[in-house]
Structures are given as C-alpha cells and as structure tokens.
Amino acid sequence: MTVDFAEYVAARRATLFRTAVLLGCPQQDADDLVQVTLTRCYRHWAKVSRANNPDAYVYRVLVNAYRDARARHWHSELPTEELPEVVIADDDLAAALAVRSAVEALSEEHRAVLVLRFYADLSERETARVLGLPAGTVKSRTARALAALSADQNIVRSN
Amino acid sequence: MVTEAEARDLLQRAATTIDVPPARDLPTAAPERARWIVPLAAAVAVVVAIAVGVSVSREDRAKEPSPTGPSPALPTVNPGFVPSPFGMRADEATRMLERAGYQVNVIDEVAACRESGRVIDIDPNPTAPLSAGSTVTITVTREAPTVDCVGSVDTFAWQLIDFAMGRGAAPSFADRVLIDINGTTHMLTGEKALELVTRPAQAGGTGLVHFVTRIAGLGGIDPDANGYPIHQFEVKENDGRFLRCGNDPWPEGLQGRSALSVVAAPAYVSGCQTMDVFRTGVDGSSVFGTQGPIDALVYRTGGRLVPFEESAGGSAVNPPENPQAATVAMRFLGFMQGVHKFPDTTHGSIRLYLGNKFQRTIAGDQTDDPAAWDMCATYAESTCPYSPLRLLREGKGLDGVGVVGTVPGCLDTLAEPISPGDVGARNSVVVRRSGPGLTCGESWAVQLFYDDDYRLTAVNVLHGSP
Numbered sequence: 001m002t003v004d005f006a007e008y009v010a011a012r013r014a015t016l017f018r019t020a021v022l023l024g025c026p027q028q029d030a031d032d033l034v035q036v037t038l039t040r041c042y043r044h045w046a047k048v049s050r051a052n053n054p055d056a057y058v059y060r061v062l063v064n065a066y067r068d069a070r071a072r073h074w075h076s077e078l079p080t081e082e083l084p085e086v087v088i089a090d091d092d093l094a095a096a097l098a099v100r101s102a103v104e105a106l107s108e109e110h111r112a113v114l115v116l117r118f119y120a121d122l123s124e125r126e127t128a129r130v131l132g133l134p135a136g137t138v139k140s141r142t143a144r145a146l147a148a149l150s151a152d153q154n155i156v157r158s159n
Numbered sequence: 160m161v162t163e164a165e166a167r168d169l170l171q172r173a174a175t176t177i178d179v180p181p182a183r184d185l186p187t188a189a190p191e192r193a194r195w196i197v198p199l200a201a202a203v204a205v206v207v208a209i210a211v212g213v214s215v216s217r218e219d220r221a222k223e224p225s226p227t228g229p230s231p232a233l234p235t236v237n238p239g240f241v242p243s244p245f246g247m248r249a250d251e252a253t254r255m256l257e258r259a260g261y262q263v264n265v266i267d268e269v270a271a272c273r274e275s276g277r278v279i280d281i282d283p284n285p286t287a288p289l290s291a292g293s294t295v296t297i298t299v300t301r302e303a304p305t306v307d308c309v310g311s312v313d314t315f316a317w318q319l320i321d322f323a324m325g326r327g328a329a330p331s332f333a334d335r336v337l338i339d340i341n342g343t344t345h346m347l348t349g350e351k352a353l354e355l356v357t358r359p360a361q362a363g364g365t366g367l368v369h370f371v372t373r374i375a376g377l378g379g380i381d382p383d384a385n386g387y388p389i390h391q392f393e394v395k396e397n398d399g400r401f402l403r404c405g406n407d408p409w410p411e412g413l414q415g416r417s418a419l420s421v422v423a424a425p426a427y428v429s430g431c432q433t434m435d436v437f438r439t440g441v442d443g444s445s446v447f448g449t450q451g452p453i454d455a456l457v458y459r460t461g462g463r464l465v466p467f468e469e470s471a472g473g474s475a476v477n478p479p480e481n482p483q484a485a486t487v488a489m490r491f492l493g494f495m496q497g498v499h500k501f502p503d504t505t506h507g508s509i510r511l512y513l514g515n516k517f518q519r520t521i522a523g524d525q526t527d528d529p530a531a532w533d534m535c536a537t538y539a540e541s542t543c544p545y546s547p548l549r550l551l552r553e554g555k556g557l558d559g560v561g562v563v564g565t566v567p568g569c570l571d572t573l574a575e576p577i578s579p580g581d582v583g584a585r586n587s588v589v590v591r592r593s594g595p596g597l598t599c600g601e602s603w604a605v606q607l608f609y610d611d612d613y614r615l616t617a618v619n620v621l622h623g624s625p
Binding site: 005006009010013014015017018021022027031035038042095096097099100102103114115117118119121146147149150155 | 160161163166167169170172173174175176177178179180182183185239
C-alpha cells in the first residue's frame, strides 16, 4: 500500500524538523532543510512510498541534505547581542532542555545514531543504511552513545 | 546506564523543546540543480518567519523587513488546513477563509470596553485539517454599547498584536526599558528592547512576536501537547496583584503600577504565558488612558497546566462550556498547585461544599489562607480534613488531572447535586483526577461554580471511596 505524499508530510513533518534540530541543524535553518528533503523525496515519491518503510529513505535524504547544507552554509556564527537569555521556570521544560543540551554535547557520530534510533525510531539496520555504515558499527556506536548520555550529570532520568 | 527505552523517553523530552514552524506549501517537482531555490523562495514568501522566527535561512535574514515598520501580511496555511484569521477584522477574515474554500459562520461576542470587530476565536483551531466546503466559525468582538469606557480599552493590546503578526507598526519604547523574564530583570535601551521582542524564538522562547503567534495558533499542531496551541487571550488591567503565571516575584519598582496584561488562556498547552506591558506616565492611573512609550515588560511562563481529557481521536470529550470556563478551572488549578494566589475573580466570598453538601462560606479576605479551605466530615471512608488544596499539595502531582465540563461518576456524595442557580452561578467547570488506570479511591473532583462574569461563587470537593 502506498502512502499519499501529503498525508506523509502531515504526519511526519514535525518529527523531521525536530530530528534535523537534534542532529545539529541550527533551528532557523531546519525548516529549509526539511523542505529540501521533502522536495527531493517528492520527485521519487512513487518509488519511495512503495518501500516497506518510507521513513528510512526520507531520513537518508534528510541526513544527506544536512551534510551537504552544513558543508555549504553553516560556517558563520549567529550575531549575538547582550540580550537576556530566556529563563525557564517550568521544571519539566528545564529537564527537557537539559536533555537537549546533553544530546548537543555528544559527538556527532553518537548523536546521529541516538537520534535516528531512538527519536526517528529507525531500526539498527535502517540507521546503518541511512548513515552508510555497517550494522555492527551502529550497534557499537549506540552502546557508546548511551554510555556517554548516562555520564551527563545534568539530565534527570524518569523512573 | 541509560537504557534504550529511557533514551527514547529522553529524546522525546528533548524534542518537546523544539518549536516547529507552520507547514509550508507541499513541494512540487523542480529540477535537481535548483534544489535550494525552491525552499529559499518559499522562505522569502513565508514571512511568518518573522513571526515564528525559525524558518528563514541566514541568506534571507538581511532581506527581512525592518521590525520598526509594517511587515507584509501573514501567509495562508496549506490548502486543507484552517488558516488563522486571529485578530483580523471580520470581513478580512471572512474573505481569507472563503478563499481557502470554507463556509464562514460569524458569532458576535459582546463585551465591555473592547475594540469591536476583531476575530478572537476560530473553530476548528487554526492549522487543523479541514476539508473544503466545511464551516469555520469565527467569534468576533462587539463592544457593549451601554458601558462608558475611556476609549476602547484594548486598542493598545491590538496594536501590539497587529505588530507581532506583521500587520502593523512597532510600538514605541522608552529610552530605558525594564524587561523581566520569570523573575530575572534586565535594563535595556529601547532599541535593544525592540530587538528582544522581535527576536526569533529560542526554546521555550519569549518575545512579543513568539508570544502572540503562539496565542494566535500559528505555532502549528503540537503533538507533544496532544493538541493545538490555544488561540485565546485575555487583556486585563493589572497592578501586580492579578493572578499571574508562575510564582516569581513582581519586579521592584513596578508594584502598584498598572500594566496591560495579556494572558494566554492555556487550555490545551502545558505551561501558561503572560505578558504585562507598562507604559510611562500612568503611575496610579489607568494604563489604557495613556499614549506613553513602553518602559517595562514582564513575561511569565510556567505554572504547569494540564490538557483536557482527550478522546482517542484527539478531540476533547466532555469539555468545559467554553474557553473562559476552562480559564476559571486553570486558574483555580494553579491555586491548588500553590503556583498562584487565589484567583481574585469572586464576589468576595465563596460557598464551600463537600460531596455536594454545604459546609460554610469563606470570606473574601480569607481565600488565600489554605486552612480556610479545610473541611471535616464523615465522608468517602477517609479521614478529614478534606480540602481542594490538599488534593494536589499532598497528592501525587498532576497524573490523571484534567479539566472537564461535568463531575465524573463514581465519586461519593452527601447530598443531591448542586444546581448552579442555588449558588448564584450560571454553570460549573471541573478539575478532576480520574481516568483509565486510576481506581475510584484515587479519583477526586473540584467543581467550580461561576457566574455570568466567570467569577467563582462556590467550590464543591468530591472524593471517591477506596
């Protein structure tokens, strides 16, 4: 059964956007990145949608587009001023931001496997295909990434 | 060691801090070499980037219109999704919705001292999927003709909202502006203050633009909040005693000064937001009567709030009568949690009931005292005292807590249900703990009776037996 492109976008766009940001894409560029990804997928949608799991294909395009775009665009720093930073009063939000910081602090390799495996919800094999790695490498990187995340003292783990 | 299941949970939580901008048009086929042109052109067209602040690439940032001048109008939402005409004039909104293929039903909401003819509610919510030919209902303000107001009281609020939504000029700022974000105070030049309010949203961001676009329902569907951002707001005159989000102290120097308070009514979102705007030259008098520049802004975010009970399909079941009723419940919930003072929205005293049975009247000046809410009776096979405040303060937090329109079944009663008319109320709204996985003994409800002005008249506490 094929998935309608518009339906797929409606269902997955937010997750794709957040995956892009979690992978390390600056938030202000993530919308462009997702649009580029969707545009590329749209051209091959008939084929993509027949795949067992269109996600694996779409995430592969996303990761490639991210790598391309980063090489091309994201060298300069954002202009900053001495404006106040946002202070978060909500405990849950503070905890969630701590996790986000912990993910950002991981190495790029660790971050990619964690985000694709546990946020984008791809299998080990799919993650391996998306990243162009052997499945065994994904497995070992995942274990090391989980260990690195465990070592972060700032995150509050749920019970 | 973080397990795989924990990692999923942690990443989901991290993802909740990432605001997703509204959907763009679906891609159409384009030559491979033009791959950056399609999205970049879209980015230029989608001026909501100014509003939402995350979707324009840096190359286009230089081309953004100056925040000090009127910006282009908002984009329409993708076909098949409800656009947001929030804050538009009724005729503009109707045209916009009809262009999107919808039938339009207009409801007037009469209220005192408000600018007439503004769209303040959209049903279904903006960004909800809705097929062409369906009806969208918009609620439009109509000023009560019999009330003598000094000017149209919320005109300045609309000026801010128009600016934030890219439809009007920037407000003027004083040379020095105090900005307080959740209790941390900064002094900025007027120029920097303007930059702050128009700055793209950070995670959990503040800023006028971010604030207003959230209220306007332009943040897109938020799957983590199991619903849509709310597009309701209230404008109040606030001297610092008014209920506010969170429990941070009011900034020094602002006590006793009137502000325009914009409150996001957070029925579907977790985390309330308020913004208080102070203008010069209004010490001791009405903020609405002045034209002075803004010299202070106070933002408050936080105060955990809970969603309505959701059906499997995602729509609210047994919802409160309307968003104002939900706000009554949310405020009282903040009081129960200890993050707010008692909502100062009563006639002065509250009739207190336990299991539908009258206990006593709490005087207006005692409502902030937790002991005033304690009741003792033989009831629900538990031991006294019973109190709406103890439910959360001594309970297990917000697990299973929600706001609904009627009292759930299985709770013990001592008398027949209370008729709203008997307590000078129009209707009631309920903060309750119940649902799948909770036994009757773990369930409770606080029924809040409100009058035509949404002021509390009576509070009824119901417990389930173990």
